[in-house]
Amino acid sequence: MKNTVYKDCRLTMKENENHKTIIKIGEINIGEDFLMIAGPCSVEEEDIMFRISEELVKNGVRFLRAGAYKPRTSPYSFQGLGEKGIAILEKIKNKTGLKIVTEVLDEYSFDKVDQVADILQIGSRNMANFSLLKRVGKQKKPVLLKRGMSATLSEYLMAAEYIMNEGNPNVILCERGIRTFDNHCRNTLDIAAVPSLKKLTHLPVIVDPSHAAGERDLVIPLSKAAIAIGADGLIIETHLIPAESWSDADQAISVSQLGEILDFIHAQSLNKPFKKIKKIA
Numbered sequence: 001m002k003n004t005v006y007k008d009c010r011l012t013m014k015e016n017e018n019h020k021t022i023i024k025i026g027e028i029n030i031g032e033d034f035l036m037i038a039g040p041c042s043v044e045e046e047d048i049m050f051r052i053s054e055e056l057v058k059n060g061v062r063f064l065r066a067g068a069y070k071p072r073t074s075p076y077s078f079q080g081l082g083e084k085g086i087a088i089l090e091k092i093k094n095k096t097g098l099k100i101v102t103e104v105l106d107e108y109s110f111d112k113v114d115q116v117a118d119i120l121q122i123g124s125r126n127m128a129n130f131s132l133l134k135r136v137g138k139q140k141k142p143v144l145l146k147r148g149m150s151a152t153l154s155e156y157l158m159a160a161e162y163i164m165n166e167g168n169p170n171v172i173l174c175e176r177g178i179r180t181f182d183n184h185c186r187n188t189l190d191i192a193a194v195p196s197l198k199k200l201t202h203l204p205v206i207v208d209p210s211h212a213a214g215e216r217d218l219v220i221p222l223s224k225a226a227i228a229i230g231a232d233g234l235i236i237e238t239h240l241i242p243a244e245s246w247s248d249a250d251q252a253i254s255v256s257q258l259g260e261i262l263d264f265i266h267a268q269s270l271n272k273p274f275k276k277i278k279k280i281a
């Protein structure tokens with residue numbers, strides 16, 4: 001390997017061109033089928049969560065995102081519903097069959113989150129929380145590891161290496177925007193990180209356009225860019241009444257905007273063999 005910054009990427013590096021990790025959850029093979037995760041930033045009241053979930057199911061989305069434990073910049077901001085949020089997610093999971101993607105904020109709340117999560121999300125702010133990485137590495141549930149907002153790709157891969165080194169090979173990477181000199185967006189979506197990561201690693205790579213954009217009007221174009229560049233999936237903050245979201249309201253998109261992105265994905269698959277997203281007609 002030419003670049004020595006990757007010398008310790010023992011488990012994350014591709015062994016050959018065709019080396020690819022496929023993570024199976026239900027009928028979806030992540031890394032092969034397009035992974036679409038949608039839902040509000042935070043878990044909200046049960047009624048609205050059910051209504052959002054029903055819309056997602058109607059559109060063929062199988063993974064619901066929503067945080068019960070939220071990493072907020074300000075200690076005065078809403079911190080998430082905690083255990084009450086986990087209970088709501090559990091009801092939704094049982095009634096709708098949606099798979100749950102939710103954040104593990106710390107080791108204290110791990111057991112609660114683990115009760116309901118199908119995919120454990122590690123947030124950008126926790127990418128280098130090595131004890132938390134080791135904790136999620138000690139179990140086999142897939143981990144959605146977001147890129148730290150100031151992390152280089154080698155630092156990012158080393159974070160994944162922490163998880164894998166504990167025995168969990170099921171890591172999904174997620175580019176969610178990084179800090180740059182320009183603040184015209186909340187973060188700068190490092191679109192080149194997607195093909196660069198895919199060249200280096202066998203792990204699936206998805207994109208979070210919501211936290212990169214910071215405003216809903218940019219979410220559709222950034223999603224299209226992610227699809228065009230070969231991302232294995234998207235995680236998008238979506239709400240029935242986006243402006244009323246309890247957190248990250250400015251960047252939440254509506255269900256009909258999500259529909260536009262889903263149509264774009266389906267249209268691609270008409271022209272060439274494209275990663276399937278299964279849609280209910």
Ligand code: PEP
Pocket residue numbers: 041067071122123124125146176208211
């Ligand atoms: C989130 O997904 O709501 C979130 C906090 O994301 P990030 O860790 O990328 O900021």
Ligand code: MN
Pocket residue numbers: 041042211237247248
């Ligand atoms: Mn958010």
